[in-house]
Amino acid sequence: MEEKVLDMLIEVTGNDDIAEEKDLDLFEAGLLDSLGIIEVLLKIEEVFGLRLQPTDLEKKDMATVNNLIEFLQSKIA
Amino acid sequence: MRILESIDKFANTERVAVRCLGAELTYKELNDYSDKIATYLLEEFKEDRTPIVIYGNKENEILVIMIGALKSGRAYVPLDISFPADRVNQVITEVKPKVIFNCTENPIDADEILQFNLAGIKEIFYSNHPISVTKKDWVTDEDNCYILFTSGSTGKPKGVQINKRNLDSFIDWFEKDTYVDDSSTVMLNQPAYSFDLSVVPLYLGLCNGKTLFSLAKSTLQDLGEMFAQLIESDIECWVSTPTLADICNKFDDFNGKAMSKISKFIFIGEVLTKNTAKTLMERFPSAKVINAYGPTEATVAISVIDITKEMLDDKSPLPIGYPIPNCELRIEDENGNQLKDGEKGELTVVGDSVSTGYLNNEEMTNKVFFKTDDNKQGYKTGDLAYYENGVLYYSGRKDFQIKLNGFRIEIEDIENNLRKVENINNVAVLPVFNDENKISHLTAFVVLNKENDLSNLKNSMIIKDEVKKFIPAYMIPRNIKILKSFPLNTNGKIDRKKLIADKLC
Numbered sequence: 259m260e261e262k263v264l265d266m267l268i269e270v271t272g273n274d275d276i277a278e279e280k281d282l283d284l285f286e287a288g289l290l291d292s293l294g295i296i297e298v299l300l301k302i303e304e305v306f307g308l309r310l311q312p313t314d315l316e317k318k319d320m321a322t323v324n325n326l327i328e329f330l331q332s333k334i335a
Numbered sequence: 336m337r338i339l340e341s342i343d344k345f346a347n348t349e350r351v352a353v354r355c356l357g358a359e360l361t362y363k364e365l366n367d368y369s370d371k372i373a374t375y376l377l378e379e380f381k382e383d384r385t386p387i388v389i390y391g392n393k394e395n396e397i398l399v400i401m402i403g404a405l406k407s408g409r410a411y412v413p414l415d416i417s418f419p420a421d422r423v424n425q426v427i428t429e430v431k432p433k434v435i436f437n438c439t440e441n442p443i444d445a446d447e448i449l450q451f452n453l454a455g456i457k458e459i460f461y462s463n464h465p466i467s468v469t470k471k472d473w474v475t476d477e478d479n480c481y482i483l484f485t486s487g488s489t490g491k492p493k494g495v496q497i498n499k500r501n502l503d504s505f506i507d508w509f510e511k512d513t514y515v516d517d518s519s520t521v522m523l524n525q526p527a528y529s530f531d532l533s534v535v536p537l538y539l540g541l542c543n544g545k546t547l548f549s550l551a552k553s554t555l556q557d558l559g560e561m562f563a564q565l566i567e568s569d570i571e572c573w574v575s576t577p578t579l580a581d582i583c584n585k586f587d588d589f590n591g592k593a594m595s596k597i598s599k600f601i602f603i604g605e606v607l608t609k610n611t612a613k614t615l616m617e618r619f620p621s622a623k624v625i626n627a628y629g630p631t632e633a634t635v636a637i638s639v640i641d642i643t644k645e646m647l648d649d650k651s652p653l654p655i656g657y658p659i660p661n662c663e664l665r666i667e668d669e670n671g672n673q674l675k676d677g678e679k680g681e682l683t684v685v686g687d688s689v690s691t692g693y694l695n696n697e698e699m700t701n702k703v704f705f706k707t708d709d710n711k712q713g714y715k716t717g718d719l720a721y722y723e724n725g726v727l728y729y730s731g732r733k734d735f736q737i738k739l740n741g742f743r744i745e746i747e748d749i750e751n752n753l754r755k756v757e758n759i760n761n762v763a764v765l766p767v768f769n770d771e772n773k774i775s776h777l778t779a780f781v782v783l784n785k786e787n788d789l790s791n792l793k794n795s796m797i798i799k800d801e802v803k804k805f806i807p808a809y810m811i812p813r814n815i816k817i818l819k820s821f822p823l824n825t826n827g828k829i830d831r832k833k834l835i836a837d838k839l840c
Binding site for chain 2: 270271272273275276278279282287288289291292293294295296297299300311312313
């Protein structure tokens with residue numbers, strides 16, 4: 259799960275340094291914006307088969323690699 | 336002028352002209368307040384018809400100031416809040432306005448120019464000063480109506496001048512081909528006023544007594560809030576870049592049941608993919624999906640077409656449309672020879688829709704604009720296209736101009752502004768494509784002047800923070816990679832192909 263989430267975010271942000279900085283706020287770092295949110299949602303659907311509405315999660319749920327891992331674990335478990 | 340006549344006509348009704356974040360402005364208010372603005376401009380500046388500058392986002396007051404400018408025979412220059420101070424100042428230096436209407440909280444550093452903030456603007460609206468403007472003062476055929484500043488490869492934006500003749504040419508044709516009538520319905524007003532897609536709701540909408548439903552930048556940043564507003568909006572005519580529709584397609588409620596008033600989608604500004612069109616046609620079975628194409632330099636759109644189910648199944652990409660009848664759209668090879676059906680070349684447009692050129696920029700104007708032997712205005716779009724049975728198909732760019740989420744950007748504009756960042760020695764910006772062959776984001780490769788021990792991420796955050804003083808956020812590359820040196824090709828130039836091939840992005 260961790261790896262899949264990381265791969266997903268690396269693909270969307272195009273940045274692999276985030277593997278070392280899993281608590282970095284991706285919005286503050288300019289790696290995600292509201293369009294990025296949509297790209298991540300599409301990836302979640304593709305990778306985990308989980309279809310989410312943009313309103314199903316808060317911005318903070320995907321603000322960092324670790325937050326998104328935690329959020330998806332709670333949804334998929 | 337059609338739009339001014341129309342506002343005057345609908346001022347006798349109860350119709351609402353624009354709605355944003357709960358605030359409304361009726362046609363009567365728009366008419367009365369714009370008379371006040373026009374009167375002020377005429378009495379203050381008399382014969383001096385220098386364009387005025389408006390800095391803001393989607394405030395209802397902006398519409399009043401634009402209309403006021405037109406009534407006083409002046410052009411307006413709309414600058415969106417996404418323009419940082421440095422870019423605003425570049426435009427001001429170019430336009431040399433006598434007055435700036437600043438609807439934002441950001442101060443503009445131009446002490447020698449008269450400035451109004453929102454409070455000052457409203458003071459003019461509500462003043463008891465008698466109206467002196469008459470129809471004789473309105474803009475006429477060759478007068479500029481607006482000047483839009485678009486990304487320029489030198490790193491300095493270019494001001495596209497659009498006059499009344501250009502607008503008349505566009506409006507009369509486009510409203511027929513997009514089935515816009517004067518019934519009392521709502522039109523989406525999403526694109527920033529600094530982009531010419533906004534001319535569709537502004538001019539087609541106000542010429543037909545529509546209510547514009549504006550989405551503010553703050554709303555667009557909160558997707559849940561944005562969608563909640565859209566659901567409540569009663570929109571009948573949707574105008575946007577395909578990107579906004581793609582975002583909305585993530586919401587299950589984006590369909591003909593929840594948004595039953597929608598009768599058509601008009602898309603301009605970037606490639607409409609089959610995927611987007613297909614999803615919309617499935618979700619909104621009774622709505623039309625209309626694709627249009629055009630450069631800012633030829634007034635919003637010069638071709639348009641209804642997308643059909645057959646086109647989705649066809650092996651070609653979606654067409655960009657049938658050409659506007661009062662212009663000539665030719666496909667030319669490098670020597671200016673007209674090409675045959677199916678042959679790919681540069682799209683060139685000649686006729687009434689074509690701008691007179693870039694403001695105070697003869698060099699760039701002469702590069703892409705030209706006069707024909709019978710004295711018609713022409714423009715080389717730089718877009719590659721071909722005809723098939725009278726219908727145009729788009730197939731890319733000749734140069735480094737890109738469309739990212741509907742924004743028109745010159746890659747060199749980003750690079751030249753990144754070079755202003757103190758510790759940057761050289762830079763190459765490359766687009767990264769997704770599965771649908773659409774640009775998903777940009778990556779900048781950077782070589783520093785002075786290397787440091789900071790992580791790549793830390794360095795890229797410092798660079799982003801500095802470059803945001805020079806360019807709008809949508810132009811800042813999402814990913815920045817620090818390299819020790821650039822791979823060079825045999826000409827000694829940065830080898831962009833190698834950067835891509837090495838999958839460095």
